[in-house]
Amino acid sequence: MVINETSERVKIGPNKYRVTTAVGPRFYHDGIWKTIDPVPVLNSGWYEMTKNKFQVRQNAADASWEWTYRGKTVIGSFVGLGWLNISTKVRQIAAVPQTVTPVQTGNLLTWPGYFGAGLDLVWRYNGIGCKQEIVATQAGRASLGAPPWGAAGTAIVIVERLVLPSGALRYLEGEWDGVNPFETDSVIRLEDDGGILARFSIDKAYNEATPPAQVTLLKRLVLESGHIYLASGQRVSTLTTALGSGTWRLDPSIEVE
Amino acid sequence: MPSIALGAAEDDCSRWGSSGSWFGATLGVFTESTRAERWKFGDYCFGHIYLRFNTSVIPPGATLTSAKLWFYTTNITDMQGYSLYGEYFLPASWPPVATDFALESAADALTVANPIAEGVWHSPSLTNLGSISRDDYTGLRMTLGTGTPADVTMDLVDFDWYENGSGKAPYLEVEYAGVAKLAMFVR
Numbered sequence: 241m242v243i244n245e246t247s248e249r250v251k252i253g254p255n256k257y258r259v260t261t262a263v264g265p266r267f268y269h270d271g272i273w274k275t276i277d278p279v280p281v282l283n284s285g286w287y288e289m290t291k292n293k294f295q296v297r298q299n300a301a302d303a304s305w306e307w308t309y310r311g312k313t314v315i316g317s318f319v320g321l322g323w324l325n326i327s328t329k330v331r332q333i334a335a336v337p338q339t340v341t342p343v344q345t346g347n348l349l350t351w352p353g354y355f356g357a358g359l360d361l362v363w364r365y366n367g368i369g370c371k372q373e374i375v376a377t378q379a380g381r382a383s384l385g386a387p388p389w390g391a392a393g394t395a396i397v398i399v400e401r402l403v404l405p406s407g408a409l410r411y412l413e414g415e416w417d418g419v420n421p422f423e424t425d426s427v428i429r430l431e432d433d434g435g436i437l438a439r440f441s442i443d444k445a446y447n448e449a450t451p452p453a454q455v456t457l458l459k460r461l462v463l464e465s466g467h468i469y470l471a472s473g474q475r476v477s478t479l480t481t482a483l484g485s486g487t488w489r490l491d492p493s494i495e496v497e
Numbered sequence: 498m499p500s501i502a503l504g505a506a507e508d509d510c511s512r513w514g515s516s517g518s519w520f521g522a523t524l525g526v527f528t529e530s531t532r533a534e535r536w537k538f539g540d541y542c543f544g545h546i547y548l549r550f551n552t553s554v555i556p557p558g559a560t561l562t563s564a565k566l567w568f569y570t571t572n573i574t575d576m577q578g579y580s581l582y583g584e585y586f587l588p589a590s591w592p593p594v595a596t597d598f599a600l601e602s603a604a605d606a607l608t609v610a611n612p613i614a615e616g617v618w619h620s621p622s623l624t625n626l627g628s629i630s631r632d633d634y635t636g637l638r639m640t641l642g643t644g645t646p647a648d649v650t651m652d653l654v655d656f657d658w659y660e661n662g663s664g665k666a667p668y669l670e671v672e673y674a675g676v677a678k679l680a681m682f683v684r
Contacts, residue, residue, distance in 0.1 A: 247554045255675045256562075261550045262668040264506035264659035278662045347662035366662030369502025439502050 242273035265367045268293040278347045278365040287342070287349055289365050296370055300342055303351055303361055305370075312437050314430065315403040318354075318361070337361070369439070506659030507549035507634075508667055509592045515540045524595030531658040531667070533641040535579060536651035543600060546639035546656060547586075547593045550669040557631045559673040564623040566607060566637065569665035572655035573615040579642030579652040583607040583621075585628040587636030602640035613654055620670070629671065 242248045245265040252258050267273045270293075280287035280298070288297040294309040304317035318337050337354045344350075347365045354361035355374060362373040430437045510533070511526045517540035534544040548566075555561070566583065582602035588594070605628070607621040629635045641652055659666035 243554045244551070246551055249554070252672065256672065257559075257675055258670060258672045259552075259554055260668050260670045261552060261554060262659075263508040263548055263550065263666050278664075364660070364662055366506075366660045368504050368506060368660070371660055439504065 242267045245269075265293075276367045278367055280344070280347070280349065280365055282344070287344070289370075292367065294369075296365065298349065298363060301339065303337065303342070303354060303363075305363075307370075307438055309437055310435055314438050317401050319401050502660075505592060506666065507591060508546070508656070508658050510544055510546045511593060511595055511598050512542065512544040513595070513598050514542045518542045524598065526593055526595050528592050531656040532653055533581060533639045534651065534653035535577075535640075535642040535646060536653070537646035537649050538651070541645055543598065544641075544653070545598050546637075547588060547597065548637045548639070548667050548669075549587065549591060549634045550636075552630050552635040552669070552671065553632050555629070555631050555671060555673060556675065559631070559675060561626040561629060561671060561673045564626055564629060564669065564671045565620045566623060566667065566669055567618060567620045568667040569618050569657040570613060570615050570654060571657050572653070573613055574651050574653045575612060576650035577642065577646060577648075577652050578611045580611045581609040581613055581654055582640045582643075583609075583623075583637050584640070585625070585636065586638035587630075587634055597638075599638065599640070601643055602638065604640075606637055618665075635669070 241250070243259075245267055246263075247259060247261040248267070249257055249259045266276060268276055268291075274291065277291035278289060280289045280296070282288075282300065285300050286297045287300060289295065290297075294307065296305060296307050298305040302317070304315070307314045307316070337351075338356065340351050340353055342349045342351045349363040349365075351361040353359065360375045362375055364371040364373065430439070505528055508531050509526060509528045510531050511524065512532075512534070513524050518538060531546045531548075532544050533546045534542065536542055582604040583606040584603040585606050586597070586599075588597045605625050606623050609619060609621050613619070623629070639654075641654055646652075656667055657663055657665035
């Protein structure tokens with residue numbers, strides 16, 4: 241018998257029971273308790289994860305996505321690899337993303353070369369949300385060529401645009417005026433009438449080389465042209481330095497511009 | 498790039514590097530990774546896994562008869578033959594903060610003796626079942642090895658973690674004898 245999102249109990253003998261409890265949700269309540277299934281299913285051109293208390297669907301053609309919870313939907317689309325200039329305006333490196341066909345492996349969706357050759361977009365679905373990664377190989381770094389901002393440049397960012405339900409944005413663990421860039425070290429929440437609509441975590445990046453090296457990512461929110469832009473990256477002088485050697489995974493981070 | 502979620506899973510890890518180590522004198526907490534490590538590179542580096550389980554689902558009067566921690570190992574580097582130790586430890590807040598780390602484990606919850614197999618489920622039995630809470634969370638802190646590494650070698654153990662979405666995140670299994678039913682006597 242399911243007890244709550246993380247736990248269930250079975251009777252194993254007369255007056256004897258076994259409880260299993262996990263570190264995250266295994267079940268969701270939809271009239272009755274049901275088991276979460278984080279594997280998206282392709283349906284009419286969209287990968288959909290619906291067996292949860294929230295729903296996510298992602299367009300197979302362009303990787304744009306929709307997150308729906310409590311009857312409200314947040315829409316996201318990728319603008320591409322970019323960088324921040326000195327006045328913190330988003331500038332695109334190249335006309336990305338590319339049009340590629342995703343490859344599904346269980347709960348993983350991979351768009352090979354989405355940001356250019358050797359720069360893959362990966363979406364990882366789980367019981368509480370979705371995680372985006374860009375996986376850069378050596379070929380990916382080489383394909384980007386010389387950084388556009390030169391040796392004294394500023395930052396690498398990966399830019400994504402969000403469209404929020406009207407009035408949905410309250411920030412967050414700190415104060416943000418919705419106009420000026422914002423930097424934070426923890427969590428950004430989108431709230432609606434006091435309830436959490438979505439939550440964006442801001443973690444560190446790490447290098448999968450041995451030993452792994454932790455990288456501090458940029459963390460900024462900026463509003464531009466009526467939309468919120470999310471991005472992540474590190475403040476470096478060259479692109480190749482930013483991506484380092486081996487495979488890099490730029491884990492959750494945010495900027496909004 | 499962001500992750501979008503409604504909350505955070507309760508399996509995290511921290512990393513500490515002493516002055517002169519590869520990391521420098523730094524502490525960090527990782528919320529989407531579960532790695533225990535102990536190694537030397539320049540100086541000493543340590544990492545701990547933190548797990549938290551809502552055990553308030555166990556009736557207050559139940560008699561616990563056994564408990565196991567189930568976890569799946571995704572990556573093992575074993576150069577010094579360290580064992581894995583677990584102790585009861587509930588951080589004051591979640592996710593843990595870097596200063597929740599400890600260099601040595603009390604090992605009052607479990608031990609997984611070296612060698613630790615990779616790519617399989619492990620289910621060590623927990624000891625000191627009285628430390629499992631009936632009205633709150635029960636926390637575990639996992640530490641790899643003891644003492645200071647003697648050479649430039651690395652030992653690490655990665656658990657599969659919740660946000661990975663593979664369905665192999667850690668869970669706690671507790672067996673108990675139920676609370677006796679109330680008897681009604683009528684004279």
